[in-house]
Amino acid sequence: MTFAGFGKQTIMHTNKKTLPITSFMLLAAAVLLPACSTVTVDKQASAKTISAQRGNIVTDNALSSDTASALLSAGLNEQACMQQFDLCLTQLSDSMLNKHYRPALAIFAELHYAKARQLSDSKNCRNALARPPLDPYYANAPLSDDDAKTQQKETDLCLTDYQARLFDAVKYSYTYLFYDSLTHDFEGTEQNTNSHRAQNRIPNDNDIQTQDIYNAASNDVITQIYQSTENANKLMGDTTVEYLPITSTKRDNTDEAAIANRSPLKSKATDQVKVMKVTVDNYNLDIYLPNENNYLQNAHKQTSALADLSSTYELRLSGLNSVSKRPGLGISLVASLDDRYTTTIRQLLVASLSGRLTNEDKNTDDSEPSSRIYPTGHLLLTGLIKPDGNSVLDALSSRKLDIHLYNPYQTESVNILNDNYPLAANFSAGYGLWLSENQLDGVGYLNLITRQPDAQLPKLFMLEPYDPDKRVLVMLHGLASSPATWVNLTNDILNDDKLRDNYQVWQIFYPTNLPILENRYQIQQLINSTYQQTDPNGQNRASQNSVIISHSMGAIIARMMLSDENLIDDLDKLNDKDILSSNEKQQIRNALKTSFGEDELKERFELQALPQVDTAVFLSAPFRGTDYADRWFTRALRRIVYLPVGLVKTFTDNLATIATQGDLAQNPLGALYLQNGASQLSDKSSFIELTKDITMNERITYHSIIANNDADITKGLAQTQPNGAKIDLSQAVEDNSGNETASVDVSDNTETSQLPPEPLVAAVTVNDDISQALTERLSDGIVPYNSAHLDGAASETIINGGHSIQTNPQTILTLRRILHKQLQE
Template sequence: MPPISALRLLALAFCGALTSCHTALRVETTRDETELSAREKRHMAALLDEVASGWDGMQHGKSTARRAAEDRYENALAKFLREWDSHQCPRYWQSGTEFTSRQQSFQIELTNETSPKREVLPKQLDQLLLASRKRSRGEDTLSERPGLGVPVVGHIYRTDTTRKEQPFLPPNGGNLTLTAVLEMADDDADPATPRRCRLHLHDALNVETVKVQSDERLLAANFTAAKDLALSKKSLGLFSLLGLFYPERTLGDSHLYCMDGYDPKRIPVVFVHGLMSDPHIWLNAVNAISSDPELRAKYQPWYFLYPTGLSVPQTSARLRNSLQQARDYFDPDHNDPGMSQMVLVGHSMGGLLSRMQAIDPKDKLWDAMFRKPPEQLDVSEPVRARIVSALKFKPQPEVKRLLFITTPQRGSNLAGKNIVRRLASFIRLPVDTLLMSQQLLKGNTDALSPQIRDWGFFAFLSIGTLSNEHPFYDGLNAVPIPVPYHSIIGQFGRKPLLESSDGAVPYWSAHLEGAKSEKIVPCWHGCVERPEVVQEVVRVLREHLQESGRIAR
């Protein structure tokens, strides 16, 4: 079978399948309120008997006996929480709910008001999931902290309501790193009086210790489970091919997303994926941040999700708009110390999008692609405004450092090969992009760069702007990068460094003079999840803390 026939079948098969299931990515339906039955309450009360036995045993006896009691307490509490969640959505849990076993009665009180960055209320959650002790990928590291309590993930569905209330909530919902502790009052031995209990859902990213009786105890935590769910390939992986071949169908989800609740003191690290990819590739890097106490205290991971079929200038404009929206939403006065020290980490095409946030191109990008000024183009005003915003812009002031991973800073000769150009022919441009391209190509041939004029629609696709022959790079590389930047470059094979490539991007393209550091890794282009790459990301983030004066917590 000729290569193009195979590509056609592959593209159509994947895109057809993804189109049919894409709605699962976008909106979930909140579970209805369900009352607990008497039978369910009795079963849960029996579990509370075990919780109480373990709690009381933790307060007395030898250390070995106290440890055994703590295990009994946590195992029973985990079962109790799983049962309650399975029968009733946490949003509908009621303070004062009583559970009566054959031995005694219990009254569960819920915290009424959340302390900033310390506790989350059940009414804020749609599900309470026990944190898994296993990774979704066996070779990766599970980050845990031993201590008291049951690590859980507080899940928030993305519904029409939550999308309005929390515009930066990820498309597959929010996943909070929590630890449950059921604090039990002393038993007064009066069978007519329910034993009072208070359920705490501690924010494990911000709470390290809890007070039990008169003792200060380390709080248990699982820092990986929430990130496993947040960056699940099962949900986000649907985006990669659909975003390349049918970008219009994914534009509604093209946005910047926060993986944890916003913290004005923590520095956002924005991860930007590359061509035909999605944010699940950042799981190991995000887990490395969450598992390091210093980085966890200083950084908050965000990611940018975008359809990769559109050109670099168009998509960089979307990222710019998202960053501006986030700044105006979270930090309208522009006073938050964390927001003002943002770091962007981009892989491949994502590195180009990140670079475009820090530079001030003036007329350099425009002059590289057009032979006439904007006002002389024969296009509609909306099209003119769109082109100008993509090529003439100011740098984002909050972006203070860039990290490029296998980024084609001068394009790639792979993008210009015939087989790749044929693959690009399957990309279905959004209507507005198609109309913009038609207007430019129809009445402005004398205003276009000769390369763009000759390429036609290919010049306005992502794959086109990744070609080293695209005039975009003449303008891009004439503009200085005004913030510190670092490069991670893949060397795949045994060729000398200057002649090497990662299989997609040659060294001569990925290398940038003036980089604060350049890390060569013996990996192919898709190396983001490799340990040596993750270690370098961590190192650069530590360097950023040192140079920004944010070392001390």
């Protein structure tokens, strides 16, 4: 077809009809358009571009742009590739003409993982997880024998294929990531293994995507391997497990060894111990654990504790101010131990209503402090899979994979093919699981107001396996509270590399209805017992320079544990103020002596400072009591705070008899043991009268953090001591017009320009020069400044806020500064 001209000329057709030339050109263009490739350029948000570049099968459930482009360049359709996977890989390999094979490893790793995910979601593989039919008369009736055999065969083939693709995804991503250290033995490739390393290559999107593939595939392998060792109906089929004997230097006291968490084998705690051999189809997997008691004692089949593995990929931690992570290689896991201690509101209510302990509690002798020391029940692990082989081809063809599970607290980096790599960790995961399954806040409050058949004695929780080389940080909560009150502080410590590497946290959970003297005695026994069991000779770093952080009632107890005063010398002063007869006074003294015995009475009244502790921080501490405890609403509350007579009865029936005589419990001496803890916080109580002026051991460095609920007073303090003031930028300040923030017009210097509102003062570190007029007005609404202040403190910080300042960001920041300073000194 030719064109004779333009304009009004026409083209002759065989049917002799004519069309205008312009109409013909439009028709021709319409016919030709589908055969043309049209490229258009539109603008889009940079975030979308970055997301498209960095997304892959793990993050977006779609192939990455590099893998998708490789398929298109080879003329391969993604869906067809998944259907004929082996043929697809062959054709794709033939299409890659570039001599640099490293990008190809990343592409094949993603394709193998994509295929594994497709198989895991398929009907045949899912049949391995299906429950047997419940009712033979409906649609889910059991299959016939022939159909069942056919289905099982298809399921087995699917599982075998799934496992192979998953293992291949690990191997291809592994060889890509550690290309620098592996001998690259593909034909025609460069033999200089250091060539890539010499370029100091900046990690690109492909590196991040392939690390995602390695982590995701390793996560699937590790979690499913542990599930399959206990349950045949899992995606890892045809699995056999062999538990290896562990020859250890076992000690006589296994409980002591568990708490101390020593290295059972004659090597370092960071060494890896082979504990299990798993065969999956024709693959051999060796499992390694850290050389620590807490891990190895749970490695055998009879305990099956490490079978309960949770990947942090599958956990969403809410309620924490932040999640403490360490970037690096590997999968963060949490192993929940079978014998871990848990406490719930239901357990407490059942015991209270039934008037008896549960069977589980009956089997535990809580009178011994050692029975109330709880090593962490959630072990942190970081998992890595290492294919066997020192060359790329060896690693890709290997049927042997080593699964290494590390303690991320002890091991910060791992050596792979003679290069060190940082080890990933999620330090909040175990702590978050512990808080979520223990209803500590509710139990702490109900411990105060419910009648218990027997008193709940203090408990000590270790938040990580005992480390002899890390200082101990003891946290002691206040009235009607629990260790949950320290959630933000604990998490911020875990998130601070310096503090996490140098401190381990022990949290005390105690019943705040007990008389405070008894609580002090029980808590100090518990702490002493823990130090004794973890380090009998007191030689470890963990037995030196310990720190106690305490709030409210806990601070009163902490100060007594750091004092060497003999309170028995002051008992007669209390007797002089009561109106009881000398006979009644003597009766109470004799009852106390008979109840505890002379030696135990001395242990309760003769204070002795903890030798391991050299630093203390007191938060909102009512050292001289508070009149808040005597106001009408708190007096009403105190009437429902029960003294657990059962506890007193465990010592003797004599004191229990006095407790039922009413008036005798109101005299100053009797009130020391016959008043509950809440009542003893009154500034008029005999307990406060006895303890308000005690002094601490001179070797103790102590700090006070005191709350003030009047922002104007805090501002006044900041004006007198500006160097110690911290401005509150945690929230916007409303201006006079009611807006959250005032606008600032800096376009000119006219009178319409406005300045932002003056921010509040968050905290002030003060010295001894505070005027008496200010100190008399300072209070957190419950505890006045004059009750919380201690002369001789290394630092005193006033926090703008109410009594519960332990959650205040400024309080936590102040505590972290104190801990950093202690490490420097």
